[in-house]
Amino acid sequence: MKMLLLLGSLLAQAQPGGAAPQWFDKDTLFTAAGATAAVIAVTSVLQRLWAKLPARWFALVFSLALTLLAISVRQQGWTGINIFLALVNGLMTYAAAVGVNTVVTAPPGGAAPPTAQAGVRSYRWWH
Numbered sequence: 001m002k003m004l005l006l007l008g009s010l011l012a013q014a015q016p017g018g019a020a021p022q023w024f025d026k027d028t029l030f031t032a033a034g035a036t037a038a039v040i041a042v043t044s045v046l047q048r049l050w051a052k053l054p055a056r057w058f059a060l061v062f063s064l065a066l067t068l069l070a071i072s073v074r075q076q077g078w079t080g081i082n083i084f085l086a087l088v089n090g091l092m093t094y095a096a097a098v099g100v101n102t103v104v105t106a107p108p109g110g111a112a113p114p115t116a117q118a119g120v121r122s123y124r125w126w127h
Contacts, residue, residue, distance in 0.1 A: 024038065029066070030073065030074065032093065035063070035089075035093045036097050039062055039063050039066070039094065040097050040100055042062060043055055043058055043101075044101075056098070059097055059098070060090075060094050063091070063093040064087060064090035064091075064094075065090075066090065066093065067089040067090035067093060068083070
């Protein structure tokens, strides 16, 4: 539930002109908040569906793919600086998504995260 509320607030911030939240479009997906929300949502759903998915690596690749895709969608040239900036933005998107995932999956009260136990599933990406 906390994850849904957080994703909703990220999407609300990503709306141009303060418009009411709506589904992603090319303007909201390629913002910092929109890309972060997409990485969180897609990685969380796929991790839930496929338990053996290496979520941290998938989130990293998906973050980089989104920012590289933005070059084409925004019709920017495939110059060295645009590719470099897309990679930097991808790493920043990944860092934001990992941070949100860490905060959302943290135990209440700020206690240290429990150690991994056999048979107990964790939804944290970064251990």
